[in-house]
Amino acid sequence: MPRGPYRRGVRFLLRRWPVVVRLAIWSVLETGQTFLTGYALARALDDGFLDGREAVGLGWLGAAALGVLVAAYGTGQVYRAVADLVEPLRDTLVRQVVGRGLREADGAAVSRLTQQVEIARDTFAGLVMVSRSFVFTVAGALVGLFSLDPRLLLVVGPPLVAGIALFVATLRPLARRQEEFLVADERLAGQLGLVCPGLRDVAAAGAEDDVADDLGRGVEREYATAGALARWGVLRTAALAVGGQLPLVLLLAAGPWLLDRGVSPGALVGALAYVTQALLPALHNLVHGLGASGSRLAIVLRRLTWDPPPEPEPEPECGDEADAHTPEADARTPALHVCGLTFAYGPHAEPVLRNLGLTLTRGEHLAVVGPSGIGKSTLAGIIAGLLVPDAGDVRVAGLPVRGAEAVGRRVLIPQEAYVFTGTLRDNLCYLRDPRTGPPGEDELLAAAEAVGLVPLVARLGGLDAPLVPAELSAGERQLIALTRAWLSPAPLALLDEATCHLDPVAEERAERAFAARPGGTLVVVAHRISSARRADRVLVMDGAHALCGRHDELLERSPLYRDLNGAGEWGEEGAASHPPLALRDPYRVDPVPRPGLPGDRGHVVAHRSVGQMEAVGDLGDRRTPGGE
Numbered sequence: 001m002p003r004g005p006y007r008r009g010v011r012f013l014l015r016r017w018p019v020v021v022r023l024a025i026w027s028v029l030e031t032g033q034t035f036l037t038g039y040a041l042a043r044a045l046d047d048g049f050l051d052g053r054e055a056v057g058l059g060w061l062g063a064a065a066l067g068v069l070v071a072a073y074g075t076g077q078v079y080r081a082v083a084d085l086v087e088p089l090r091d092t093l094v095r096q097v098v099g100r101g102l103r104e105a106d107g108a109a110v111s112r113l114t115q116q117v118e119i120a121r122d123t124f125a126g127l128v129m130v131s132r133s134f135v136f137t138v139a140g141a142l143v144g145l146f147s148l149d150p151r152l153l154l155v156v157g158p159p160l161v162a163g164i165a166l167f168v169a170t171l172r173p174l175a176r177r178q179e180e181f182l183v184a185d186e187r188l189a190g191q192l193g194l195v196c197p198g199l200r201d202v203a204a205a206g207a208e209d210d211v212a213d214d215l216g217r218g219v220e221r222e223y224a225t226a227g228a229l230a231r232w233g234v235l236r237t238a239a240l241a242v243g244g245q246l247p248l249v250l251l252l253a254a255g256p257w258l259l260d261r262g263v264s265p266g267a268l269v270g271a272l273a274y275v276t277q278a279l280l281p282a283l284h285n286l287v288h289g290l291g292a293s294g295s296r297l298a299i300v301l302r303r304l305t306w307d308p309p310p311e312p313e314p315e316p317e318c319g320d321e322a323d324a325h326t327p328e329a330d331a332r333t334p335a336l337h338v339c340g341l342t343f344a345y346g347p348h349a350e351p352v353l354r355n356l357g358l359t360l361t362r363g364e365h366l367a368v369v370g371p372s373g374i375g376k377s378t379l380a381g382i383i384a385g386l387l388v389p390d391a392g393d394v395r396v397a398g399l400p401v402r403g404a405e406a407v408g409r410r411v412l413i414p415q416e417a418y419v420f421t422g423t424l425r426d427n428l429c430y431l432r433d434p435r436t437g438p439p440g441e442d443e444l445l446a447a448a449e450a451v452g453l454v455p456l457v458a459r460l461g462g463l464d465a466p467l468v469p470a471e472l473s474a475g476e477r478q479l480i481a482l483t484r485a486w487l488s489p490a491p492l493a494l495l496d497e498a499t500c501h502l503d504p505v506a507e508e509r510a511e512r513a514f515a516a517r518p519g520g521t522l523v524v525v526a527h528r529i530s531s532a533r534r535a536d537r538v539l540v541m542d543g544a545h546a547l548c549g550r551h552d553e554l555l556e557r558s559p560l561y562r563d564l565n566g567a568g569e570w571g572e573e574g575a576a577s578h579p580p581l582a583l584r585d586p587y588r589v590d591p592v593p594r595p596g597l598p599g600d601r602g603h604v605v606a607h608r609s610v611g612q613m614e615a616v617g618d619l620g621d622r623r624t625p626g627g628e
Contacts, residue, residue, distance in 0.1 A: 012089065012092075013085075016084075016088065019081055019084045020085075022081050023078060023081040023082065023132065024132075026074045027078060027132050027135075027136045029074030029075075030074055030075065030078075030133065030136050030137065030140070031136045031137075031139055031140035032067055032140065033067040033068055033070065033071030034136070034137050034139075034140030034144070034274075035067075035140040035141075035143055035144045036063060037064065037067075037140075037144070037274065037277050038141070038145070038148065038271060038277075038278070039147055040060045040063050040067070041060070041061075041064065041269060041270050041273050042148050042266035042267045042269060043056075043060045043266065044057040044058075044060035044061050044064075044266070045057070045266030045269055046266035046267070047060070047266075048060060078129075078132070082125055082128050082129060085125075086125045086128070131286070133285065137278050137279070137282040138160075138279065138282060140278065141274040141278040141279050141282075144270070145157075148267040148271060149258075149262075149263050149271075151258060151261070151263060152251075152258070152267065152268075152271045155247065155250050155254050155258070155271075156247040156250070156271065156274070156275060156279070159242055159243060159246040160247055160279060160283075163239045163240065163244065163283065164239070166235065166239040166242060166243075167236065167239035167240075167243070167286070170232055170235045170239065173232055174233070174236065177228045177229040177232050178229055180225045180228070180229075181222070181225040181226055181228075183225075184221045184224075184225045185222055187218055187221070188215075188218040188222050191214065191215055192215070195211055236287055239287060240284060240287045244275075244280040244283040244284060245280070248272070248275045248280070251268070251272055251275060255268055333397060333398040334359045334360060334361055334395075334397075334398070335362045335396070335397060336358065336359070336360040336383065336394075336395070336396055336492060336523070337360075337393070337395045337398070338357060338358040338383070338392065339357050339393045339394075340355050340356075340357065340391060340393065341353050341355070341357070341358075341382065341389050341391070341392035341394060342354050342355055342356070342389060342390050342392055343375075343382060343387065343390055344390055352374075352375035353378060353379060353389075355392070356379070356392070356546055358539065358548065360521055361521075362491065362519060363520065364536050364537070365511075365521075365522045365534070365535045365536045365537075366522070366523045366535055366536065366537050366538070366539060367524045367531050367532040367534070367535035367537075367538045367539070368523065368524065368525045368539045368541065369531075369538060369539070369540055369561070369564055370540060370541035371560075374542065375541055376525045376541055377415075377496050377497075377525060379525075379541070380496040380523070380525050381496075382394060383401060383410065383412075383492075383494055384401075384412035385402045385406070385407070386412070388402070396492055397409050397491065397492070409490055409491060410490050410491075410492035410493075410494060411431060411485045411488045411490035411492070412494040412496060413481050413482060413493070413494065414496050414498065415496055415497040415500055417474075417478045417480065417498070418477075419469045419477045419481065420469065421466075421467060421468065421469060422466070422467060423463070423465065423466055424457065424460060424462075424463050424464070424465055424467055424480070425444065425463040425464055427484060428444055428447070428448075428463070428480070428483055428487055429444075429484075430484055431485065431487065431488035431489075431490070432487060432488065432489070433489050436489070439487055443487070444487070445457075445463075447483050447486050447487050448483055450486065450513040451483045451486055451509070451513050452479060452506050452509045452510055453479045453480065453483045456479060456480075467480075473501070474501040475501040475503075475506070478498060478499060478500075479510070482495075482498060482499070486513060491519050491520050491521055492520075492521045493517070493520060493522050494523045495523070495524045495525065496525045497525050497526075497527045499531075500527040507530075507531070508530065508534065511524060512534070515534070529564050532551060532564075532565075533551055535551070536550070538554055540558050540560055542558075547561075
């Protein structure tokens, strides 16, 4: 069991020594009350009732009652001191959890902040109360036994010390077994969380035996750790019996011997009161409080405060492996070169991109995928020269991205396409270099055919038809913007979800048209995962970490990419189920039927909020693509 939490706990208490001293001072009142529990009873018997002086006996009993009242006041002050210890601990843990969540995009930060921090706070408060009470109660009882007769300590002391030693010896092994049990339980719960949503698909794939064996091993691990935890729990019960119950038995057994050697009846009764009313309850609270809650606190604190070893920074050149396939590729100037790219939205914000490296050769097709808000559009904006990175170098065709010479070498098509009032021809020729002259009729129609704009050209009445942007759907505006970019001289095309309003068939046609442009390089911020499957390489963005590779490589190396793909290829021949397991998409999009199923025309999406199926005609533009 690592000692980190214990060392941190000691340092935490040392930094707040005035509060600890105040806590100890108020706890002394409880020591006085414990002392009077047996001493006043012994004096009331020996000097009062057994001596025929009832007033003296009642006076000692009254002193014991007064001690209870004084101790109650001290306990109230103790709670205030404990609060002054507990709340700073909670504030420290909250700062660490929030800082770690912002620094590492930690998905478990919400659970740590709302649940584990409160567990640590409440458990720490309980441990302080239990430990403090045990120390001062035992001190008061031992002082009282010595005051009554030192021989009573010879009977009570050894088993008490033996019980405490046995309990302390079991603390670390018991905590280790408890953590092993919690880890086994979490793993089994994680396995069940993956398997249960996909039971139908497990059965369809004939994987029942394999899944059952895997879950069986998880159950066996949890059963074994639970048994080990129970066996060590027996030692905890033994410690309580030795330290708390055995002194009582020894006092009763040694009673005649003690009385024969001058121990008064009142002293013997007082010793019994110390054991039954002070030592036994205090040891019971310590064993059950520190034994269970202490282990849980150590585990929670380690999870809250432990900083995992820093993962290695991504290599500056994520495209090195692909570029090494041919010597000619190394000799050519890359179409896009990104090195050590870091960007944050503000001086005090966590970077959205950190030390990102990327190299694309001319003619290469890259898809960028990842959860919403992870930085995909930010990367596209930096490559387009719209955003200035905090660190790193971005070059297009060997030129600085924000230089005047690089402006004509890349074109960005954003999600919301821009179409201006005028003719269709004016919109399509907007990005052409005036020095090369306007494109001819055949070139415009060839571009429209390649991208999929021909049906719209026919509906509008030709290339010289006037355009009214408000009368066009979002998908039609995107087709116009895509054709305009296709006709531009820029060799690097950046599609930032530029096909999100198109149906999958139209999206595939447009992307293939850009990928087939002579000498053209394509970067697609993917709206659908099918875009990644068509690309030469895929950049998976996952917080501060990014991974680049081919589709089949990433299915093996990236858990996020497997989740985005639904752990299987849709439309794959011979596949037993589509997708084979629950998609678990970070966008919370439910699995949809694959193309080719009866009644499916390929125009089906999953409703984001309620998980229902909707036709494209129910989307925001209220139109169906392709006139269907």
